[in-house]
Amino acid sequence: MGEVIVVTSGKGGVGKTTTTANIGTGLAALGHKVVLVDADIGLRNLDVVLGLENRIVYDIVDATSGNCRLRQAIIRDKHLEGLHLLPAAQTKDKTAVSTDQMEELCDELKREFEYVLVDCPAGIEQGFKNAIAGADKSIVVTTPEVSAVRDADRIIGLLEAAELRDPKLVINRLRVRMVKAGDMMSIDDMLDILAIDLLGVVPEDDQVVISTNKGEPVVVDEKSLSGQAYRNIVKRIKGEDVPLMDMDNDSGLITTLRRLIGLK
């Protein structure tokens, strides 16, 4: 029996879809059987990020309303054998699936897949309630901004109220230079308020945007820092103890030289 993990945030645009796509791809790359569920109904995204848009015939609403069999709505990834997607419907709204239907759907999926990752819509309304309905575990994504952290805190409260205990935190788009200059919240500042386990920290990285536009999540990019961050997150989800990586871009040759000659 697999597990259902929902990826939430509260505030929009902080990186839920990016996180879902990368964790799912990362797990599949390690040989796991994974399905990504796009619960952001009405604003389809996950298929685009994975480059699967042109393969969609049926969607989540078709599957839950009996328009097609679940099997028919699930799309296989073009690169990774273990990766699958249940796309959102583009033309319906968030009330097109009920919490009961979502629970049933998740139960059915986890019988077949090791990991079921649900990409949650922004906000705290029906779409959020649906997305978390069948979840066993949850991930909360935030960026180092006061408003995003505030919304993450609200979401954590709602997850706890829904008995989804022990959510894990992903801090996205961290800019080490800005944190050092005191212009951005630090990891400690965020953990001080949110007080949940840290699953990982992903740096701000142009490579994320470039890979998203190519439909190939950055986690498979061996060279990028953000790819490494996502691979670490994947390992931690599997229960491995991986230390936080050093994201300090300044720790390169120049800085080392400067330190040696006493400039810093």
Added chain:
Amino acid sequence: MHGGNNENENIFEIEEQAAAEIETLFDENTILVQRTLRSGQRISYEGNIVVLGEVNPGAELIATGDVIVMGSLRGVVHAGASGNVRSVVVAFKLQPTQLRIANHITRAPDEEVFATNLPEIARLKNGVVTIETFNSEWQGK
């Protein structure tokens, strides 16, 4: 809280005249909140509130009596919400977004302030909300 029926009003009169210790004996109900209050969560209570946890930004505590937070208080807090000017707010780390006692409102200064590591108490003194380090000499004065 006080008021409503006559019995309560009598108690309140005695309280007014009696020494501070007696006031605490006659004091209202207290609830113990054994968790952290997160953004969007709110507790409002006719009596005192004691929180064993944090009160995060965006959370609200409203009590007709006193409020004690055994952690960081960063949300909005209102003590003496139905007018009791003797109500106090005590917290291990007192950094509220906004602090109200009875009908007096203060907010954190907009610039960064010196943060102490000692528990602090907020109360009304001559109609002004005053914040001081809390120590055991404070006896409900």
